[in-house]
Amino acid sequence: MSAAGPGVPATSRKDWASDQEVRWCPGCGDYSILAAVQTLLPELGVARERTVFVSGIGCAARFPYYMSTYGMHTIHGRAPAIATGLALSRPDLDVWVVTGDGDALSIGGNHLVHALRRNVNMTILLFNNQIYGLTKGQFSPTSELGKVTKSTPFGSLDRPFNPIALALGAEATFVARTHDMDRRHMMEVFRRAHDHKGAALVEVYQNCNVFNDGAFEQVTGRAAREEMLVPLEHGQPIRFGADLHKGVVLRADGRLEIVEVADVGESALLVHDERREDPGIAFLLAHLARGPFEPTPIGVFRAVERPDYGSLVDAQIDEVRRRKGDGDLAELLRSGTTWSVGEPAS
Amino acid sequence: MTSTVGRREGRDARSLPSVVIRFAGDSGDGMQVTGDRFTTESAILGNDFVTLPNFPAEIRAPAGTLAGVSAFQVHIADHDILTPGDAPSVLVAMNPAALRANVADMAPGGVVIVNSDAFDERSLAKAGYASNPLEDGTLSGHRVYEVPMTSLTLEACKPTGAKPRDAERSKNFFALGLLSWMYQRPLDSALEFVATRYATRPLVVEANSLALRAGWNFGETAELFESSYRVPPRELAPGTYTNVTGNTALAWGLIAAARLAGLPLFLGSYPITPASDVLHELAKQKHFGVRTFQAEDEIAGAGAALGAAFGGALGVTTTSGPGIDLKSETIGLAVSLELPLVVVDIQRGGPSTGLPTKTEQADLLHVMYGRHGEAPVPVVAASSPAHCFEAAIEAARIAIRYRTPVYLLSDGYLANGSEPWRLPELSELAPIDPAFATPPARAGDGEGTGEFEPYARDPETLARPWAPPGTSGLEHRLGGLERHDLTGDVSYDPANHEKMVRLRAERISRIASSIPEVEVDDPGTPGGGPSPLLVLGWGSTYGAITAAVRRVRARGLSVASAHLVHLNPFPPNLGEVLRRYGRVLVPENNLGHLARLVRAEFLVDAIPFGKVAGVPFRVGEIERAIVDQLGGAGSGEAGS
Numbered sequence A: 001m002s003a004a005g006p007g008v009p010a011t012s013r014k015d016w017a018s019d020q021e022v023r024w025c026p027g028c029g030d031y032s033i034l035a036a037v038q039t040l041l042p043e044l045g046v047a048r049e050r051t052v053f054v055s056g057i058g059c060a061a062r063f064p065y066y067m068s069t070y071g072m073h074t075i076h077g078r079a080p081a082i083a084t085g086l087a088l089s090r091p092d093l094d095v096w097v098v099t100g101d102g103d104a105l106s107i108g109g110n111h112l113v114h115a116l117r118r119n120v121n122m123t124i125l126l127f128n129n130q131i132y133g134l135t136k137g138q139f140s141p142t143s144e145l146g147k148v149t150k151s152t153p154f155g156s157l158d159r160p161f162n163p164i165a166l167a168l169g170a171e172a173t174f175v176a177r178t179h180d181m182d183r184r185h186m187m188e189v190f191r192r193a194h195d196h197k198g199a200a201l202v203e204v205y206q207n208c209n210v211f212n213d214g215a216f217e218q219v220t221g222r223a224a225r226e227e228m229l230v231p232l233e234h235g236q237p238i239r240f241g242a243d244l245h246k247g248v249v250l251r252a253d254g255r256l257e258i259v260e261v262a263d264v265g266e267s268a269l270l271v272h273d274e275r276r277e278d279p280g281i282a283f284l285l286a287h288l289a290r291g292p293f294e295p296t297p298i299g300v301f302r303a304v305e306r307p308d309y310g311s312l313v314d315a316q317i318d319e320v321r322r323r324k325g326d327g328d329l330a331e332l333l334r335s336g337t338t339w340s341v342g343e344p345a346s
Numbered sequence B: 001m002t003s004t005v006g007r008r009e010g011r012d013a014r015s016l017p018s019v020v021i022r023f024a025g026d027s028g029d030g031m032q033v034t035g036d037r038f039t040t041e042s043a044i045l046g047n048d049f050v051t052l053p054n055f056p057a058e059i060r061a062p063a064g065t066l067a068g069v070s071a072f073q074v075h076i077a078d079h080d081i082l083t084p085g086d087a088p089s090v091l092v093a094m095n096p097a098a099l100r101a102n103v104a105d106m107a108p109g110g111v112v113i114v115n116s117d118a119f120d121e122r123s124l125a126k127a128g129y130a131s132n133p134l135e136d137g138t139l140s141g142h143r144v145y146e147v148p149m150t151s152l153t154l155e156a157c158k159p160t161g162a163k164p165r166d167a168e169r170s171k172n173f174f175a176l177g178l179l180s181w182m183y184q185r186p187l188d189s190a191l192e193f194v195a196t197r198y199a200t201r202p203l204v205v206e207a208n209s210l211a212l213r214a215g216w217n218f219g220e221t222a223e224l225f226e227s228s229y230r231v232p233p234r235e236l237a238p239g240t241y242t243n244v245t246g247n248t249a250l251a252w253g254l255i256a257a258a259r260l261a262g263l264p265l266f267l268g269s270y271p272i273t274p275a276s277d278v279l280h281e282l283a284k285q286k287h288f289g290v291r292t293f294q295a296e297d298e299i300a301g302a303g304a305a306l307g308a309a310f311g312g313a314l315g316v317t318t319t320s321g322p323g324i325d326l327k328s329e330t331i332g333l334a335v336s337l338e339l340p341l342v343v344v345d346i347q348r349g350g351p352s353t354g355l356p357t358k359t360e361q362a363d364l365l366h367v368m369y370g371r372h373g374e375a376p377v378p379v380v381a382a383s384s385p386a387h388c389f390e391a392a393i394e395a396a397r398i399a400i401r402y403r404t405p406v407y408l409l410s411d412g413y414l415a416n417g418s419e420p421w422r423l424p425e426l427s428e429l430a431p432i433d434p435a436f437a438t439p440p441a442r443a444g445d446g447e448g449t450g451e452f453e454p455y456a457r458d459p460e461t462l463a464r465p466w467a468p469p470g471t472s473g474l475e476h477r478l479g480g481l482e483r484h485d486l487t488g489d490v491s492y493d494p495a496n497h498e499k500m501v502r503l504r505a506e507r508i509s510r511i512a513s514s515i516p517e518v519e520v521d522d523p524g525t526p527g528g529g530p531s532p533l534l535v536l537g538w539g540s541t542y543g544a545i546t547a548a549v550r551r552v553r554a555r556g557l558s559v560a561s562a563h564l565v566h567l568n569p570f571p572p573n574l575g576e577v578l579r580r581y582g583r584v585l586v587p588e589n590n591l592g593h594l595a596r597l598v599r600a601e602f603l604v605d606a607i608p609f610g611k612v613a614g615v616p617f618r619v620g621e622i623e624r625a626i627v628d629q630l631g632g633a634g635s636g637e638a639g640s
C-alpha cells in the first residue's frame, strides 16, 4: 500500500494523534504500537486526509479513535471486508486495518483469508495477545493448548492458529511479524508493509498485561531476545544469538533445524529469501517455533510482487470502456428488443 | 400480417382479446427461451403482456421427473393487463411430467399441445402416470393436440447432418414455430435471435432455424388445428417500449441513480437465487464505471458496500432472505454510521432455505424490525417488473439524501417476470444531490470553530454531513459505539443516547415529507360517497389487486384500492386515507405483515388476506375475497 504523493506537507508525530484520551489499560502493549505508528507516519510522506484506519471489535479496534485521520470502528471481524470496499472504490487512499487475534482469526477469519488471497491493497496490523481482552479473559484462537481461562477452567482443548502460517496458506503476498517491545523493529516492518502494493499482514506480538501478562516474555523480554528472536533479513543467512552463534539450516528431509554455526559452517545456513514465489520455506519458518517459548523468527517472512486486486478491477473497467466506449444509459435501456408505438414501426 | 415463412391460406384467423399460454418441459428443454421469444414476438406486434417463469430449484433435476419441470407462462392481450393470468388456456407440454405438473392449473376447455413422441412407457412411469393420459380420458375436459415434435424436428434437421441427440435439442424451437403460427406471430425476430445467440455455432443456428420453420409449416399444413388466432395490438401511449424483467430494470435503475447523483456505483454481493441476476447484469456494465465485487459471503458483500459508501460511492448490496439474516448486523452499523446504503432484498419463500425459486413477501417485518436496538430503516417496494427501475432510484435518493441504509424490496415474481416498459425520458429524472461536506470555517473566520462536526445535522432533514476521505479538515472517526450528538465522539452519556435514538427515529420519519401521498383509486358509490372497502397492497401484488378491483367494479360493486411503494415511513396521508374507509382488506403473500403494521400505526381494523403458496395471487382469489368483504353481493364471477 502506498499513497504518498509529492507536495504532502511535513507532519510530526503529534499531528497524527487525535484529541481523544487513550483508554487502554495502563501498561498495555497497544500503547507502544500506537506510538510506533504515529512516529512512522510523518516519515512516510503521506497525507492525513488520505489515510484511513479501519477496525473491527476488541481492544485493538479502538485504535482509529486515537488517530487524527479518517477512521471507521466497525463490527466484529468485518474490518477486512469493509476495508476492501473502501480500498476498491478509493484506490487513492492508504487503508490500514487494525485487528486482534479474536477479531481476525475467529469471528472474521473468512474475511481475512479472502482479503489476503485477493491481494487487496491494505495494511493489516494483527495485534496478537493470545487472549480475549475486551470481554475480560477468555481463550482466543491463538491461545496455547491447555490454557486456563474463564471459559476453559480445565484448560483449552483448541489447537491454536499460527497467524503467519495461515496468511501464507492464503497466498498472502506480504507476511511479517514484529513485537510491541521494539519500536524500531515495529516501525521498520510497518514501513515495509505500508510500501507493499497489495495486502500486507503484520502479526504484532502484543502483551495484554491484564489478562495474559507475559505471554511473549520468553522471547521478547529484554534479556531473552538475543537468544530467542530469530531476525529474518532478505539475502542473509538466518542467524541469531550472542555473536550470531546459532543459525537455521534446511535439512535434506525438508525440516528446519537450529544449529551452532561453528558446527556446520556459515555456508551451510539457510539464506532468507523473502521474494521466493513458493511459500514453502516461509511456511517452514512459520513453524520453527511451536509457540513463543522457542526461538521465534521475526521480520518479513514473505514479500512478493503480484498485481493488487483494485488495480486489476480498474484495469478491467478501463479495458471494457476502451472496447465499448463510456456507458450510455439511453443506449443501455434500448439494448433489448424495442418497439415504437405512435409512429410507424421501422 | 406478413411473415417470412408461410402464407395464410384457407382457414381464417380468429380474433381473441387475450390468451394465457404456458410452455412446460424438462429443465433442459429450453422452455424459458421459448417463452421469452414468444413474448418478444408478441411485444413487437404491440400486445400487452405479463410473464411468469417458474423453474425448479435444482439445476438439473432428473430428466423427465416432476421435480425437473420448468415452465414459462405468458399472458398476451389487446388491452391493458396486469397479471400473467390466473389459468392458462393453452398448455404446451414437452413430456408427461410437464403435462402432469401443469394440467391441473388450466382453465376448463383449454388447449393442450403435447409432444406425443415423449409419451412412451418409461417417461409416463417417471412422471407417475399409471396409464397414458392421452388415451385414458384424463384430458377429456380439454382439446388435445398430439404433435410428434421430436420426430418432426429430427426430420427437419436432417439436412444439417447433426447427430440425432443434438438435433433433438431444437424441438423447443419447433414448438415456438408452431405456436407462432397458431397466434400469427412472424418468425423474423425468432430467426434473428437464433442467428445472434448461437452465432459461434453455425450448426445450431441451422438446426434451430429449420425447426422453427418446420413448426410453423406444420401448423399451416397439418390440418390438425381448426384455426389460428390473432390477438390484436393494444392501444399504447406513444413511445419506445422494451420488454424488461424486474431484476434487469432494478440493475439499470441502480446505474441511473448513480448517474443522477454523480457517484460511482459499487455493488458488493454474494450469489443467491433469485437475486444473482442483478449482480450478473451490473457485472456486464463495467463501461459505466460500475465496480461489482463478488464477496466471500453475504456479510462481506454488505460490508464492502458500506466501506465503499464511506469512500463516497453509491454502495449497494443485493440478496434474498437468507442473505438479509446475515447482513443485519452490518445494516445496524450503517444505521449508526448514518451512511447511505441500498440493500436489495429479492424475497423468496422462507423460512430458512425455503423455496429458493418461488416468490413470497414475507420479509417485510424482518426488514422493518430485524435488527437489535432501536434501528429504523426506510423501506421501499417495487410493484411491477418495470417499476423496479423507479424504485431503485427512489431507494438511492432516500439513502443519499437522508444518509441512511434503505431496504429495496422486490421478489421472485418481479425478478423474473417481465412486462412492456415505456422507456423514460432520462432528462426528466430528477438529479440527486450527494451534498458532500465542505471543510468548516476556520476559527477566527467569524462563527467557525475550525472543528468539523460529523454529527451536526441538517435542520430540515436531520441528515448528518457525508464526508468521504480526501478532504483536509474533515478527518473524522465513525463507529458502531454510540456517538456524541454533534462531535461524533464515543459517548456513553445516558441523556445523549436517548437524544441520539430519538434523532435517528425522527430523521427516518421526516422522510415522509419527501415522498408522494398515496393515491386512492375510488370511483365511489353511486350515492357519491367513498366505497365501503379499501383494498390496500404493496409490492408485487399490484397487478393482481388492480385486476381484481376492475372485475369487482365490472359487477357493479364499489371498491377502492391503494398501493404502497413506501412502507417506512408510510406516505404522510395514509392514516387519513385508512380512516376514510369502513373496511380495509390487505392481500399479501405472507400472513399479514402490512396488515399488522397499519393496525399498529393507525389503529384501523385491517383485514389480512394472505397467500403463501410460492406463486402470486390469482386475480380470481382476490376478487372473491373482495366480494366476500362486500357481503357476497354481485352477479357471479366476472369473465377474464
Ligand code: SF4
Pocket: A023, A024, A025, A027, A028, A029, A030, A059, A129, A133, A134, A207, A208, A209, A210, A211
Ligand atoms: S485488556 Fe489487555 S489488551 Fe485490552 S487494553 Fe487491557 S491490557 Fe490491553
